[in-house]
Amino acid sequence: MTAKTTLGIFGLGTVGTGVVTLLGDNPQFEIRAIAVRDRAKPRDIDLSSFEVTGDPFKLADDPKIEILVEVAGGVDPAYQVIKRAITNGKHIVTANKELIAKHGPELFDLANRHNVTIFFEAAVGGGIPLISTLHRGLQANRISRVAGIVNGTTNYILTKMEREQKSFAEALGEAQAAGYAEADPTDDVEGRDVAYKIAILSSLAFQAPIEVEKVYRQGITAISDLDIKLAAEFGYRIKMIGLAQPGVGDSGVSLDVRVHPMLVPRHHPLAGIEGVNNAIFIKGSAVGEIMLYGPGAGRFPTASAVVGDIINLASAIKLPDFARYFQLPISSQVSDIFPIGETTNAYYIRLDTEDSPGVIGNLGHAFGEHGVSLHSVLQKHVADDAATIVLLTHQVKEKQAQAALAEISAQPTTRQIGVVLRVLS
């Protein structure tokens, strides 16, 4: 009988519980210890046959553990625990996008030096085999775009607001109860989670790391049910999008990476992605355009990706010098990214104004002055002396649109600029 592969599981929340359940009594593996924060907490699974510790460093130091599975989340203490485990010669499986986005290059380098490997399939796209597709399946391609819905929580919220007229808070509460949201759900709704994920995808697609703090982010908290309805009237659905593509900005920088909600044309495949599902478009020089689709969060979809990594690693560690095969082709040179002002987009703009003669003329004048061409204008919900005006523009450089909006904001007839969203072309 071949020896069992020994595991230490750091974290037993939504994902960790799924991982331990899926591993079940699989004779290939032995879970030597599980680390949690609160050992007294009631659990969904029987832990009587496991050693449970409150100290994750014990897993990193246990000479009998071959693979450390980190499903705790956050940077502290995961970063230090993983570094210690790598230094002690352990392989890593992690679902932690924040850690990989912020410290991936350093950790990969450390792993290479210790001849171990880091698998992180669950970090992006939940159960969708996305990392392995980019890393291995698409090696023959030059990638020219990675774009899509990579946060289950925000897609769930937007779907519930649109389909069931739920409030933002109610839909977020449901996503949290289902285990989709991050420990701090502002990471989901303010776009940080998507920024981590698109930074990881960008580094794999374009083979150079980026600084995640430089990724432009706009969350979904300002989107109201009115925007969802108005977007539908124009033939669009609103989706939270992560986007990474090469290009040439005014400053000569060659990468455009950003995170923001977008109006997606109703006929576009991304418009049909509902609930907790994710979908990612990848455009490659040989394959053309592919879309990967599936559940982006949740206990078992995510555990599927984590356990898939564990099984792959367990087979690989039996081979001599295998770690080199899994090394990522990512350079040590950080790629810079465009400022958002240098991107080109069409815009949806909702603003509140006085309902008085000349308002539309003032708006048209400000947009015209800055070279912004209008596609459609709609005046809605006129109450007393107030109007809500919604505009769709043609494609224009963001800094021109922002200059026009700054001028409009200062016009005495403008009450407030409600929301500005980009439109997916």
Ligand code: NAP
């Ligand atoms: P979670 O439900 O909050 O679980 C976190 C677990 O880690 C808990 O068991 C917690 O212990 C333990 N933990 C946290 N800090 C610890 C510490 N200092 N020492 C010991 N144990 C500690 O989180 P989750 O939703 O499973 O997510 C885990 C990771 O997977 C995160 O990186 C997340 O981004 C990623 N991920 C999640 C999903 C999803 O659908 N949830 C999908 C893809 C990726 P206690 O139980 O005692 O509090």
Ligand code: HSE
């Ligand atoms: N909070 C994340 C989401 C979990 O909703 O997509 C999966 O990474």
